[in-house]
Amino acid sequence: MKKLLLATTALVALGFMPAQTVFAQDNTLVVGTDVDAGTLDPRLTRDTTASRTADLIYSGLVHITPSLEAVPDLAESWENPDPQTFIFKLRPDLTFSDGSPLTADDVVFTYTTLTNPDFNAPARALYSPITAVEAVDPLTVKFTLNAPYAPLLSYLDVGIVPKALVEGGADIALNPVGAGPMKLVSWNRGSEIVLEANDAYWRGAPTMDNVTIRIIGDNSARSQAFEAGDLDVIQSPLAPQDIERLAADDRFGNVIVAGLGVNYINFNTKDPLLADPKMRQAFSMLIDQETIVNDIYQGVDQVAHSIILPSSWAYSDAIAQPTFDIEGAVALFNELGWTDSNGDGVLDKDGADLAVTLATHSEDGNRVQSIEFLQAIFEAAGVKATAQISDWPSFSTNYVQQSKHQIALLGWLNIVDPDRLMFAQLTTGGSTNWGGYSNLEVDELLQTGRSTLDQAGRATAYQAAATILAEELPYYIVSAQGYQMFYAKDLPVEVQATPRGNLRGLIGFTD
Numbered sequence: 001m002k003k004l005l006l007a008t009t010a011l012v013a014l015g016f017m018p019a020q021t022v023f024a025q026d027n028t029l030v031v032g033t034d035v036d037a038g039t040l041d042p043r044l045t046r047d048t049t050a051s052r053t054a055d056l057i058y059s060g061l062v063h064i065t066p067s068l069e070a071v072p073d074l075a076e077s078w079e080n081p082d083p084q085t086f087i088f089k090l091r092p093d094l095t096f097s098d099g100s101p102l103t104a105d106d107v108v109f110t111y112t113t114l115t116n117p118d119f120n121a122p123a124r125a126l127y128s129p130i131t132a133v134e135a136v137d138p139l140t141v142k143f144t145l146n147a148p149y150a151p152l153l154s155y156l157d158v159g160i161v162p163k164a165l166v167e168g169g170a171d172i173a174l175n176p177v178g179a180g181p182m183k184l185v186s187w188n189r190g191s192e193i194v195l196e197a198n199d200a201y202w203r204g205a206p207t208m209d210n211v212t213i214r215i216i217g218d219n220s221a222r223s224q225a226f227e228a229g230d231l232d233v234i235q236s237p238l239a240p241q242d243i244e245r246l247a248a249d250d251r252f253g254n255v256i257v258a259g260l261g262v263n264y265i266n267f268n269t270k271d272p273l274l275a276d277p278k279m280r281q282a283f284s285m286l287i288d289q290e291t292i293v294n295d296i297y298q299g300v301d302q303v304a305h306s307i308i309l310p311s312s313w314a315y316s317d318a319i320a321q322p323t324f325d326i327e328g329a330v331a332l333f334n335e336l337g338w339t340d341s342n343g344d345g346v347l348d349k350d351g352a353d354l355a356v357t358l359a360t361h362s363e364d365g366n367r368v369q370s371i372e373f374l375q376a377i378f379e380a381a382g383v384k385a386t387a388q389i390s391d392w393p394s395f396s397t398n399y400v401q402q403s404k405h406q407i408a409l410l411g412w413l414n415i416v417d418p419d420r421l422m423f424a425q426l427t428t429g430g431s432t433n434w435g436g437y438s439n440l441e442v443d444e445l446l447q448t449g450r451s452t453l454d455q456a457g458r459a460t461a462y463q464a465a466a467t468i469l470a471e472e473l474p475y476y477i478v479s480a481q482g483y484q485m486f487y488a489k490d491l492p493v494e495v496q497a498t499p500r501g502n503l504r505g506l507i508g509f510t511d
Helices: 002-013 048-057 104-114 163-167 219-227 240-247 277-284 289-296 326-335 365-380 392-396 418-426 440-451 455-472
Strands: 019-021 028-033 062-064 070-072 075-082 085-090 130-137 140-145 182-188 192-197 210-215 233-235 252-267 355-361 384-390 407-412 475-488 494-496
Touching: 028 048, 028 219, 048 182, 048 192, 048 210, 070 075, 085 104, 104 130, 104 140, 104 163, 219 233, 219 240, 219 365, 240 252, 240 475, 252 277, 277 326, 277 455, 289 365, 289 475, 355 365, 355 392, 365 384, 365 407, 392 407, 407 418, 418 440, 418 455, 440 455
Parallel strands: 028 210, 028 233, 355 384, 355 407
Antiparallel strands: 019 494, 062 070, 075 085, 085 140, 130 140, 182 192, 192 210, 233 475, 252 407, 252 475
């Protein structure tokens, strides 16, 4: 499997994703996924199932290819007359799946709501440089920026929503209407999302007549359902032992490549115990990455050294966050006044024991095992550690996103640019800055990184920010994720995978 990983990773580096022609018996695709979608409004998606389903129901101005290139989708072309202006020309005669016309007004409405602070879009920070979106005519949209914005095109694949329908009171979070290759048939919450082909899609109807996205929270149970023939496709997250077994089974096709995600520890810097960067450094020194990555994840991920992905053009191996060192961690705790004054093996200060809660969600067995492993290490170092495991909706929406956590293990995906992992998450007041981190120098560097058009200049800014973050540690990046997909060989399409995990390359549209 390691040889396969190296070979396919090399192909990805060249901008090529493996595609295999396979043969089929019917036109229904059943995809297994780990969590239910939180919403099917593309402006409000927070989870992978929601974003991947929305990518089928809706279309954006651009489509992002497996090699992370922005290519025309609803916009047939665009021009960039100056660094702060983009003008998009829509394809003629576009319609939503209900037959209503899609015009420049719908594009303006989509991005106006996305950038409205009152709308509270999770990805709003990605669009904050946009100062105006105007309909020049029914087929022409003009974007005006407050500064040059290098990653803009990478973010313009967000689905365009129907202005008239939304303003008329329709709830597209539950009953979506888009202009993508599929449309919603039914949604049984917690069980499955059923889609059918949208004949009105500008590229024509997809090969697949139907797509069912089936929610199976347990990774191994999902793999077993795939092996039993109940699912046609499964993809990350998967249990390492299942990956190895499925990769060796010639009944199935597979793609195993470097991913676009990270597993990371989110420290709540607003928590009094974790406000001091040195405390976060000490806790970080109790994270045994090598064991987590190589034993728990069995080498399907890669040990991370900083917040910049190793595959990124901005990566530098000179940046390094703390490594596993129990003795060093205890010494740093002692320096900060936490000592075992009672001789009971528990560090204390001013009469209070050093205690912390480690949290993650129940759907990912690897993360649960990682938290339980960290709990044991923390206890060995004299820290009272409580493991809190809850289902994904409770963990994400009601806990981490409400900044109620102390130390949480979770992940980010779809990191198509360093900006995607850093700006909204780590600038002061960022829309997904759940740990409350604030550093004005980092704010300035991340702003420079997105407004500098020269890639070398961008890399310099991101490396400077990453150096500070590796010391102050609002995030501790445990691993750079691998991406794995397994599929039935009788699908009636040419299978094209993307490390983003989106599904258009499984329904008959390849790039």
